[in-house]
Amino acid sequence: MNNFNGRLSGQLNDLVDRLQRSLVLVHGRAGGAGAGVIWSTDGLVLTNAHVISGARAHLTLSDDRRAEGRLLARDPDVDLALLRLDIDSLHPVAVGDSNKLRPGELVFAIGHPWGQRAAVTSGIISHLALANTRGPRREIPVIRTDARLAPGNSGGPLANAAGEVIGINTMIVGGDQGFAIPSSVALDFVQNSLERAHPSGPAPPEAVN
Amino acid sequence: MAKNDLKALSDSMADAVEKASSYVVTVDARRRFPATGIAYAPGLILTADHVVQRDEDIKVTLPDGAEHSAEVVGRDPGSDLCLLRIEKEPLSPAEIAASARVGQLALALGRPSSGGVQASLGIVSALSGPAHTRHGGLLSAHIRTDAIPYPGFSGGPLVDAGGKLLGLNTSGLGHGNSIAIPAELAWGIAASLAEHGSVKRGFLGIRSQPVEVSESAQKSLGRSQETGLLLIGVETESPAATAGLMVGDILVGFNGQVVSTPDQLLGLLVGEVVGSPAPVEIIRAGKAETIQITAAERSQPDPESRRSHRRRWRGRRHAFWMGPTMSHHAHRRRRRTSHGKMHNCEEPHSHHE
Numbered sequence: 001m002n003n004f005n006g007r008l009s010g011q012l013n014d015l016v017d018r019l020q021r022s023l024v025l026v027h028g029r030a031g032g033a034g035a036g037v038i039w040s041t042d043g044l045v046l047t048n049a050h051v052i053s054g055a056r057a058h059l060t061l062s063d064d065r066r067a068e069g070r071l072l073a074r075d076p077d078v079d080l081a082l083l084r085l086d087i088d089s090l091h092p093v094a095v096g097d098s099n100k101l102r103p104g105e106l107v108f109a110i111g112h113p114w115g116q117r118a119a120v121t122s123g124i125i126s127h128l129a130l131a132n133t134r135g136p137r138r139e140i141p142v143i144r145t146d147a148r149l150a151p152g153n154s155g156g157p158l159a160n161a162a163g164e165v166i167g168i169n170t171m172i173v174g175g176d177q178g179f180a181i182p183s184s185v186a187l188d189f190v191q192n193s194l195e196r197a198h199p200s201g202p203a204p205p206e207a208v209n
Numbered sequence: 210m211a212k213n214d215l216k217a218l219s220d221s222m223a224d225a226v227e228k229a230s231s232y233v234v235t236v237d238a239r240r241r242f243p244a245t246g247i248a249y250a251p252g253l254i255l256t257a258d259h260v261v262q263r264d265e266d267i268k269v270t271l272p273d274g275a276e277h278s279a280e281v282v283g284r285d286p287g288s289d290l291c292l293l294r295i296e297k298e299p300l301s302p303a304e305i306a307a308s309a310r311v312g313q314l315a316l317a318l319g320r321p322s323s324g325g326v327q328a329s330l331g332i333v334s335a336l337s338g339p340a341h342t343r344h345g346g347l348l349s350a351h352i353r354t355d356a357i358p359y360p361g362f363s364g365g366p367l368v369d370a371g372g373k374l375l376g377l378n379t380s381g382l383g384h385g386n387s388i389a390i391p392a393e394l395a396w397g398i399a400a401s402l403a404e405h406g407s408v409k410r411g412f413l414g415i416r417s418q419p420v421e422v423s424e425s426a427q428k429s430l431g432r433s434q435e436t437g438l439l440l441i442g443v444e445t446e447s448p449a450a451t452a453g454l455m456v457g458d459i460l461v462g463f464n465g466q467v468v469s470t471p472d473q474l475l476g477l478l479v480g481e482v483v484g485s486p487a488p489v490e491i492i493r494a495g496k497a498e499t500i501q502i503t504a505a506e507r508s509q510p511d512p513e514s515r516r517s518h519r520r521r522w523r524g525r526r527h528a529f530w531m532g533p534t535m536s537h538h539a540h541r542r543r544r545r546t547s548h549g550k551m552h553n554c555e556e557p558h559s560h561h562e
Contacts, residue, residue, distance in 0.1 A: 004214060007214050008214045008215055008218065011213060011214060011215040012215060015215065102223035102226070102227065103223065103226045103227075103230075103325070103326055103327065103328045104222040104223035104224070104225060104226030104227070104316065104328050104330075105219045105220070105222065105223045106215070106218060106219035106222060106330075123329075123330060124222060124226075124316075124328060124329065124330040125223075125328075126327050126328050126329055126359070127324065127325065127326075127327040127328070128324075128325060129324050129325075130324065144327070146328075146329040146330060146356075146357050160219065161213070161215040161216045161218065161219035161220075162213065162215075162216050174359075174360075176357050176359075177357075177359065
């Protein structure tokens with residue numbers, strides 16, 4: 001039994017280590033901070049639209065390198081923004097398929113809650129719900145979780161037990177419920193953004209199953 | 210990685226939610242916010258009493274989305290339980306888990322909307338009780354958990370990692386805190402509601418106070434028990450008098466259970482034991498004795514007074530239940546209150562009944 005707990009704990013450490021390498025700190029307005037996810041080796045970073053105010057954003061990587069991100073696309077409707085970094089040796093996340101999620105699955109949120117760098121909280125998927133948006137999509141799926149989120153988690157990843165990112169943490173409701181934009185919406189957003197930027201450009205990363 | 214235990218754990222938690230969700234239904238019997246119920250037996254749904262605020266136009270929505278109208282079979286405000294009947298119900302009833310242990314994983318489930326089951330994860334934080342409830346009832350035990358009780362989770366299950374029922378969650382008993390009524394206790398009350406429409410609560414006709422049980426008396430009893438109930442009054446013609454209990458006897462057990470506090474005795478005087486002979490263990494003149502006693506049923510408040518009572522307290526009940534749960538619904542409601550629309554919420558706190 002102790003052996004099991006030990007293995008579980010070790011696997012959790014590995015999972016968090018991998019997620020932390022792909023996490024960035026997004027310096028916002030007035031000293032505030034949000035989180036972001038390294039999406040591809042060629043410098044794509046995904047974060048929340050509400051974290052980004054201008055055409056450029058200052059970022060700090062997990063190894064304390066600083067970089068400036070250029071805004072490629074921003075969609076307040078799904079609260080996502082895509083940045084491009086010109087920097088190498090990046091560790092992108094593995095992206096999971098959010099269409100296959102089930103309530104009860106373990107999830108891990110990582111970000112900078114209240115400015116605490118790269119802090120992790122855990123919980124489960126509470127509910128797979130639909131939320132209304134103001135834009136043309138009308139309804140989008142959202143992931144609701146009981147993992148504790150706080151200001152500073154915005155734009156950070158919500159990962160499953162395999163360490164795959166299945167959502168981008170976006171909102172807190174009622175003080176105790178976290179909302180994340182699912183990876184399916186994020187993948188669509190990234191693909192659309194890239195197609196608009198380079199009509200025949202490189203293919204976006206695929207979901208890992 | 211040879212085997213990912215974390216993934217396996219995650220999958221089995223999702224399995225537990227899926228399994229348990231098969232007996233979790235929506236109960237729509239109050240304004241604006243439906244709550245949750247548990248399939249108790251074919252055609253019978255157990256839920257929290259405080260979420261059933263009307264006796265007509267009650268709707269139960271099954272996991273497959275089928276909507277049924279339901280009627281109240283019985284209520285027990287003392288334990289905040291209400292049993293509903295629906296015409297047709299292909300659900301298999303909840304399976305009860307072995308008794309809860311502090312530290313074990315626990316999932317709270319709810320189905321307050323048509324968008325599927327909702328869940329939160331925690332552990333069993335404490336097993337406590339007995340607790341006096343606001344309607345003069347007594348809950349002999351309850352489960353505390355740190356799983357978040359989201360709005361509409363009242364009446365829903367707390368389940369173990371295998372999806373079996375540990376208890377029924379309610380925020381209507383613990384002064385705004387959410388607790389779970391242990392499954393066996395809830396099932397016992399549900400059985401009583403199914404049979405009688407109410408919970409039989411009995412009385413013996415004694416007044417008592419806790420006293421020490423001497424060592425020699427404990428020896429005679431054959432177990433170590435530090436306190437018992439010294440009888441300081443026996444009502445004439447009461448069950449106690451009929452059975453031959455006398456002032457000066459020390460009551461130490463009832464119906465096979467140890468009794469060392471008045472609350473424990475009160476907790477045991479519920480259900481089937483009322484009206485049928487049960488053994489009472491006493492110490493008389495230093496020696497243990499067992500005699501038979503038949504607890505009499507306490508008179509029930511008549512339905513009309515209960516209804517008007519409910520009307521009178523409805524506003525306050527909203528404020529009470531919705532207030533401290535920190536939900537966004539609660540904030541909305543509270544704001545409404547402060548605008549004066551539900552002014553009776555501010556009624557001074559007084560004990561009723």
